[in-house]
Amino acid sequence: MKKIEAIIKPFKLDEVKSKLSELGIHGLTVSEVKGFGRQKGHTELYRGAEYVVDFLPKIKIETVVPDHIAMEVVEAIIASAHTGRIGDGKVFVIPIDEAVRIRTGERGEEAL
Amino acid sequence: MKKIEAIIKPFKLDEVKSKLSELGIHGLTVSEVKGFGRQKGHTELYRGAEYVVDFLPKIKIETVVPDHIAMEVVEAIIASAHTGRIGDGKVFVIPIDEAVRIRTGERGEEAL
Amino acid sequence: MKKIEAIIKPFKLDEVKSKLSELGIHGLTVSEVKGFGRQKGHTELYRGAEYVVDFLPKIKIETVVPDHIAMEVVEAIIASAHTGRIGDGKVFVIPIDEAVRIRTGERGEEAL
Amino acid sequence: MKVKGVMKKSFIWAILPILLLIILTPLALGAETPEAQPLHTIDKGDTAWMLTSSALVLMMTIPGLFLFYGGLVRTKNALGTIMHSFIIAALISVQWVLWGYSLSFGPDKWGIIGSLSWFGLNGVGADPNPAYAATIPHQAFMVFQLMFAIITPALITGTFAERAKFSTFVLFVLLWATFIYDPLAHWVWGVKGWLRELGALDFAGGTVVHISSGVSALAAALMFGKRIGYGREAMPPHNLPFSVIGASLLWVGWFGFNAGSALAADGLATNAFVVTNTAAAAAALSWMVMDWVLKGKPTVLGAASGAVAGLVAITPASGFVGPISSIFIGIGGGVLCSTACNVKMKLGYDDSLDVVGVHGIGGTWGALATGLFASKAINAAGNNGLFFGNPAQLWVQFVAVAATWIFAFVGTLIILSVLKVMMGLRISPEEEIEGVDISAHGEVAYSGFHTK
Amino acid sequence: MKVKGVMKKSFIWAILPILLLIILTPLALGAETPEAQPLHTIDKGDTAWMLTSSALVLMMTIPGLFLFYGGLVRTKNALGTIMHSFIIAALISVQWVLWGYSLSFGPDKWGIIGSLSWFGLNGVGADPNPAYAATIPHQAFMVFQLMFAIITPALITGTFAERAKFSTFVLFVLLWATFIYDPLAHWVWGVKGWLRELGALDFAGGTVVHISSGVSALAAALMFGKRIGYGREAMPPHNLPFSVIGASLLWVGWFGFNAGSALAADGLATNAFVVTNTAAAAAALSWMVMDWVLKGKPTVLGAASGAVAGLVAITPASGFVGPISSIFIGIGGGVLCSTACNVKMKLGYDDSLDVVGVHGIGGTWGALATGLFASKAINAAGNNGLFFGNPAQLWVQFVAVAATWIFAFVGTLIILSVLKVMMGLRISPEEEIEGVDISAHGEVAYSGFHTK
Amino acid sequence: MKVKGVMKKSFIWAILPILLLIILTPLALGAETPEAQPLHTIDKGDTAWMLTSSALVLMMTIPGLFLFYGGLVRTKNALGTIMHSFIIAALISVQWVLWGYSLSFGPDKWGIIGSLSWFGLNGVGADPNPAYAATIPHQAFMVFQLMFAIITPALITGTFAERAKFSTFVLFVLLWATFIYDPLAHWVWGVKGWLRELGALDFAGGTVVHISSGVSALAAALMFGKRIGYGREAMPPHNLPFSVIGASLLWVGWFGFNAGSALAADGLATNAFVVTNTAAAAAALSWMVMDWVLKGKPTVLGAASGAVAGLVAITPASGFVGPISSIFIGIGGGVLCSTACNVKMKLGYDDSLDVVGVHGIGGTWGALATGLFASKAINAAGNNGLFFGNPAQLWVQFVAVAATWIFAFVGTLIILSVLKVMMGLRISPEEEIEGVDISAHGEVAYSGFHTK
Numbered sequence A, B, C: 001m002k003k004i005e006a007i008i009k010p011f012k013l014d015e016v017k018s019k020l021s022e023l024g025i026h027g028l029t030v031s032e033v034k035g036f037g038r039q040k041g042h043t044e045l046y047r048g049a050e051y052v053v054d055f056l057p058k059i060k061i062e063t064v065v066p067d068h069i070a071m072e073v074v075e076a077i078i079a080s081a082h083t084g085r086i087g088d089g090k091v092f093v094i095p096i097d098e099a100v101r102i103r104t105g106e107r108g109e110e111a112l
Numbered sequence D, E, F: 001m002k003v004k005g006v007m008k009k010s011f012i013w014a015i016l017p018i019l020l021l022i023i024l025t026p027l028a029l030g031a032e033t034p035e036a037q038p039l040h041t042i043d044k045g046d047t048a049w050m051l052t053s054s055a056l057v058l059m060m061t062i063p064g065l066f067l068f069y070g071g072l073v074r075t076k077n078a079l080g081t082i083m084h085s086f087i088i089a090a091l092i093s094v095q096w097v098l099w100g101y102s103l104s105f106g107p108d109k110w111g112i113i114g115s116l117s118w119f120g121l122n123g124v125g126a127d128p129n130p131a132y133a134a135t136i137p138h139q140a141f142m143v144f145q146l147m148f149a150i151i152t153p154a155l156i157t158g159t160f161a162e163r164a165k166f167s168t169f170v171l172f173v174l175l176w177a178t179f180i181y182d183p184l185a186h187w188v189w190g191v192k193g194w195l196r197e198l199g200a201l202d203f204a205g206g207t208v209v210h211i212s213s214g215v216s217a218l219a220a221a222l223m224f225g226k227r228i229g230y231g232r233e234a235m236p237p238h239n240l241p242f243s244v245i246g247a248s249l250l251w252v253g254w255f256g257f258n259a260g261s262a263l264a265a266d267g268l269a270t271n272a273f274v275v276t277n278t279a280a281a282a283a284a285l286s287w288m289v290m291d292w293v294l295k296g297k298p299t300v301l302g303a304a305s306g307a308v309a310g311l312v313a314i315t316p317a318s319g320f321v322g323p324i325s326s327i328f329i330g331i332g333g334g335v336l337c338s339t340a341c342n343v344k345m346k347l348g349y350d351d352s353l354d355v356v357g358v359h360g361i362g363g364t365w366g367a368l369a370t371g372l373f374a375s376k377a378i379n380a381a382g383n384n385g386l387f388f389g390n391p392a393q394l395w396v397q398f399v400a401v402a403a404t405w406i407f408a409f410v411g412t413l414i415i416l417s418v419l420k421v422m423m424g425l426r427i428s429p430e431e432e433i434e435g436v437d438i439s440a441h442g443e444v445a446y447s448g449f450h451t452k
Ligand SMILES: Nc1ncnc2c1ncn2[C@@H]1O[C@H](COP(=O)(O)OP(=O)(O)O)[C@@H](O)[C@H]1O
Pocket: A007, A034, A035, A036, A037, A038, A039, A040, A056, A058, A085, A086, A087, A088, A089, A090, C026, C027, C028, C029, C030, C062, C063, C064, C065, C101, C102, C103, C112
């Protein structure tokens, strides 16, 4: 099994989720993160002070999938999260040793 | 070493933490996430608008443990996070190459 | 490629980021987490009630880097996040199978 | 499925009385009698102050109290807690106009209740009613009193927080207002009310508002039982700044509550204003010092709660005592109420937001303290207390306190017992774990990701 | 680059009128004529109430309305939405002193506009102007009316939320105030205004404030088009407690709005106070019941919106109807406005914060209801409505409603069309996705990590 | 361990004076003299307005100022910042009743301080004191002035934010109020105070409140030193909506502050009301324009700060200038204060929440501007300024400003130096990094996970 971890622009979440649902991915976990990368941040102004904020809001999507569909899932994320502008984010693939469904105790791909 | 990553129902956090403490796990990291899965979401109503919210609040627990107790930890999480109702969550086991304790520079299992 | 995952004290974030930038790390993802470990928590008082809060605010930094600089990055994080006091946190190294840049579709180390 | 069924049933129980309000309305239409031009006795300065005071007292409940309470609950119950106060403002506003005011202040029946002859504000118009307030329109007195009738049940909801069924809550409020509050207000303030006749001193509602709500909350805490996880899990306030804003608006609004109770913009109102402020301050400091000494840290919630406790304590006394006495009353309020909140944990009932500790204990202390510190030098229409040579007053105050405790406690137990059988008091455990915001109202307080 | 260029251009358009305000100021300096000592006819009680009411009405806008609105938008647009109301308070305060008050209430020209002879408050001093209010300083009347001139455009911004260009917004507000609000206020309230002459009853601004803002919002919604993602993405309120606080402050402040419109602290003010409160309550309950019956849950936002709808509906009637009538007017407001908001989704325009549904529909209902429920028994200076034997009044009310609808709708369309050509109405899609807080103001509402 | 030890010691220093307050109380009990019935000269309208104004001015501090300040700090210090204002309200309320009022307004000693003969409000009752206000109860004047005595030290705490020791803060407030504020108030407003005798014009507290707090904050900023990370780390406001709510409540409450300073509900109060509003508006616009021109974006915090700066600037002038002058005073306030805040960064001291820039500079500008724009046409009891032919007034104003600057600066330095030696000014670096909420109060502002 692989964990696909994608860092995307927040407003793309719904699109990515729909695309993954179409692919038959029934489970994913999402969190709010801040990203630092090539995309330039913005300047914030508070009375005298000016701050350059490099950390931009991003969404991290994590979904664990069977090995054989991993690349398909990666492609689906790329297709749906793509805007072509800097800051679109990354997709990482991470090996997973085991997965268990807490409710039933099912293991491995059955647990996903 | 393995990283055990568990997605659980928020109100189960205290129980899981106690159980892990009993097992001698002294370190873990917790974050707030939103989960999408088989568990149905709820409907939110705001004046004219009705939204089906599929993303449900979940807690992600991460703990890195020596290989030999990994499965024991997984079982402990399953036991303590279990309610038997849909949405109980998942446990994933991920291989870890190295761990370092920042304070002391200790490496490997000593760092946990 | 390796994912370096570091749990650090929040006020050390800027320092760690600068150090990593110096090393030529151009991308990282940061999230707010709560940590439980050897560091003692604090007591909170709300009218009659007293709670011992073991979960302390921490920052998780994730950065995926080419294998050959992984240990250098780990050292840099240790150096910059170190205070010598309990609760400084951990660095974990996790193997990564693949990385893709969403904007361009670049793969592997080029995507980082 | 079962949940659905239960919801439907209780849904009807809650909607019905609201429909009843609507159905009763036309009956009252006949009551809309031509208003004679107000008599020349209306004083514009007094009227200006009473309208201002009425606005201030409403502000105490919405948003004051709902912020104080809403900040103390967990995020998942924030809206539900806010809704309690907000909907009470709506429910009682209609109830009061239709029958509540008449039951409270209308022509007396046997010293214990007003008659229904002022139903729909029949005869309650622009002309002053000199029996209550000779220099302001009768409706100004009526609407000022309405704001008290609103905040009292709203105070009780501190014990309903995080677990009460919304439909049960709606019905409870209407029943409690009608069968507990209205008679009590009549006893103490209504012309020929028995406690008024007895000479009990309650300037602005120590018994009627604070003891009654505190004691009813105690009954409710016993009937509702503990929240799931109470005592095991931490349930820290989700937004303490909200609570301190709430406490501050209560403090500011309380000037309307107490100084408004002079029913005129005069020296007595000014005295009430001054002692109100002073007692709040002294109590905030003394609760803070208690925390500092006993727990090692001066807490913000302690200071805020202390201010409220002081305001509660000075309420019945505010028209009868001077500034220095008010410092003592305030210190007493801070020390006693903080002790009560500390002890609560050991008593084992779950009075979620400390209505008993603050309003029950603070109100009782205030009512008795009035019997200690009252002075005819401050208010000739009042009486002297123990410290000014009249121990009898303390006894009268005790009688008023005891009567209120018994009546409110037993009455609330009866109402809640009936409702328990009829429709249940609590939401299901699943709903409680999910939080009332989503389960009862289909809304969340703070939405989505911060990145949106 | 293009973005930058556009910004610069529009920047100038927005700064220019502000500079204009500044440049005009010295011209007005001559106007600062010696103020004679006020005549003895000033009533201190009335003046106290009018100053209090003016403060209350400003509080309705800042922070009341900006909390109500600010809580309903997404986090990324929270500050921008708050800024709308805040800057309107500043802009109109200066505009009103310079020329707005003169255009609205100054010596009449052809029944449709005031002249500029009170420019810079020339002659508007401490002496009462008996044509408007004989017992308070003329400036007290002026500043009370200012607060109405502030809240009206602020209400419209519910439709500007999350997408309007800030510079366009600034210019719009000044143009709209000058060319729509000031004439309208003159028609209805100005001495010799044609709707006033016609006998239209509008006690506190049903047409001038609520219909005009609601209808202008409709025009704006059509001109602006939908927000990116509207209908596809969920756009839930980011902070509902803020919205309920806002609704509560609106409720409390509305006592100044309506009871203040009596321009005295008397029985009429008291009546307005009572019916305002009662209608708000009845409407909150009826909207809540509508939600409960139709959607299965009593929502908190529904109750809060209902209160506002009831307040809107009672506004024109508040000096002419009694408490029981106000229950009917409130129920009508709650039912009609909640229906309007439910229907909106199907009509396809994006009235982001429901200005049309609440103020347009509520204001129209209230203006017509005044023609139904008005009674000379309540206010001899008013008139009877249909239910009190005078069907003609309903027709007059209808004329006032229709005139306001047409004038505000067409006028707003014209202003926005000009601005669209001149400087564009909306921010760029990138800015909209980033949110107006960062893109237009360089700030975020809630900063950094919670751990900081 | 050391931390613990230090805490204990400072703990005692902070508790002691609070206990002192309590111990002094009984001494004052004798002071509670029988109050004669108020003389017939009490005007109910004036009294209504003064009670309302007092409530408004308290609302400026709690919750107004603590929201303005609390929103600007980082999350971890939110409660500590809120606590400053809240506890000051409590501390000063007791201090004022016991000795503060007597020192400020009691029978004069050598033109520089009041005597202690009004200790415990001895002789300060319902009868008017015609030397201060002939138509309202003396206690009404006293409690109105109390609210000024509360807000002034609260303003200073903008510089204490995020690093001051709580026990030191408590003691500082009591010392500063007694040794700086009370004398200053006596100089300017007390009968026979030397600046009053000199003819300095300060209608509502430009010198006493704003210069004194701004200058004391400068001294405090120098004594405290910079926050850890200042200049290196971003320290953005954690909750800007709170700050804008705060600014709005300050704006609304300031009507009580300035118009209340007329001590009557008359034409002068109305004039003060109008110019207060106008100056706030003009300053909000001008600060916004400054930001827009210099930084490229109109910021929300800029507009809010501008409003406050305008309110500060108009304060001393509000009873002496007309509306058009107030536009100039407002623009001056906005431009000067925003410039001061921009320059601060270069001066190198850490005035965390810009008390110096807004109150110090704004207050100084306002006091001098009073010497420019004052006009006997507005207030015959005042004087003409430079622009109305009386350059001497500007000199008098300058003297008042200089005296206040020197006295407050030196006095604050002395007090803080003593406290530094006695108990230390700052929390430990560990506590500062953890945040004062947890380290000093054992609480967090926003609790737990959003999922709870
Ligand atoms: N090496 C990395 N490791 C972890 N996260 C990264 C890495 N590089 C980029 N990211 C994440 O991806 C986001 C987008 O990267 P960025 O360099 O701005 O643009 P792009 O994706 O177009 O190359 C960053 O904000 C960060 O969250």
